[in-house]
Amino acid sequence: MIVCEGLGRRYGDYWALRYVSFEVGRGVVLGVLGPNGAGKTTMVRILTTELMPSEGKAFVAGFDVIKEAEKVRRAVAAVPQESRPIDFLTPYEFVLSYLLLRGYSLREARRKTAEALKEFGLWETRNKEVDALSGGMKRRVLVAAVFASDADVVFLDEPTTGLDVYSRRLVWNAVSELKRRGSTVVLTTHYVEEAAALSDVVLVINKGRVVDLAPPDRLVEKVPGKYVVEVYGKDGLAVEGGAVLKIGDRLLYYVDAPPKLGEPSKDGAKIVIRPKSLEDFVLFNIGLIEEESHEDD
Numbered sequence: 001m002i003v004c005e006g007l008g009r010r011y012g013d014y015w016a017l018r019y020v021s022f023e024v025g026r027g028v029v030l031g032v033l034g035p036n037g038a039g040k041t042t043m044v045r046i047l048t049t050e051l052m053p054s055e056g057k058a059f060v061a062g063f064d065v066i067k068e069a070e071k072v073r074r075a076v077a078a079v080p081q082e083s084r085p086i087d088f089l090t091p092y093e094f095v096l097s098y099l100l101l102r103g104y105s106l107r108e109a110r111r112k113t114a115e116a117l118k119e120f121g122l123w124e125t126r127n128k129e130v131d132a133l134s135g136g137m138k139r140r141v142l143v144a145a146v147f148a149s150d151a152d153v154v155f156l157d158e159p160t161t162g163l164d165v166y167s168r169r170l171v172w173n174a175v176s177e178l179k180r181r182g183s184t185v186v187l188t189t190h191y192v193e194e195a196a197a198l199s200d201v202v203l204v205i206n207k208g209r210v211v212d213l214a215p216p217d218r219l220v221e222k223v224p225g226k227y228v229v230e231v232y233g234k235d236g237l238a239v240e241g242g243a244v245l246k247i248g249d250r251l252l253y254y255v256d257a258p259p260k261l262g263e264p265s266k267d268g269a270k271i272v273i274r275p276k277s278l279e280d281f282v283l284f285n286i287g288l289i290e291e292e293s294h295e296d297d
């Protein structure tokens, strides 16, 4: 469903994305993780034909994003980063017009609009102006429209940023339902646990380059040890063996077995023992790719 071959995008002499190659099939949820500025939105904008790549190729739903942009647009639906529905429409009017523009008959568009608004807890507010809705509800209106569109490939760029726990779960349900219907979903997020819970495959990017692409469990397996002992505080205990990460005043020890802990230290050092997770893969790997020199660009 999505194929990238050496995809790259530069702004002046700065490569926001480079050498990105991967392939994902139908009905797959692809989580995209990476720090601020990693190139996630740049990649999504290229795959939704909003932005031209500077090098490489990409195919979405079998169509070339450069040569067959129109066909790609018909096959995809997207909730872009920080997007808002049109303010002066109501949720009902927004979702309905979105579906009509995508070619649904009025009868079918009405049916699907009602279904999606109910699914996203927007039925009661369907006739209120979008302008009068909260930020989280506006976001739900967008996700509802995309959800109703039955597109082959759905792009959700940080769809849950700023959403309360209930709204977030609604979006999570939508991702699972889209997958069940056979859509491929590209989900960029800063919530690592969200990517772990929803994704079949996770693409980790940093400084425009692919760090890894694998199912979440496989990425977690790559983290050393089995448990993480997080020690916070100036005089916390030192844990023997295993890899150590230092993040500010916090030390993370990656060990095979949880250590037996004595009394907590007097200065209030905090100790947490937890199983390793996808977040640890990200912590270990982000920052390992050095800034490239621009000599060969």
Ligand SMILES: Nc1ncnc2c1ncn2[C@@H]1O[C@H](COP(=O)(O)OP(=O)(O)OP(=O)(O)O)[C@@H](O)[C@H]1O
Pocket: 011, 016, 034, 035, 036, 037, 038, 039, 040, 041, 042, 043, 081
């Ligand atoms: N129009 C532009 N002109 C110049 N540089 C740009 C432009 N758009 C993006 N960039 C740069 O490209 C890099 C990648 O940006 P991008 O928005 O893709 O990152 P991101 O991973 O989506 O980040 P975030 O998590 O903060 O949304 C950044 O360094 C950004 O400053």
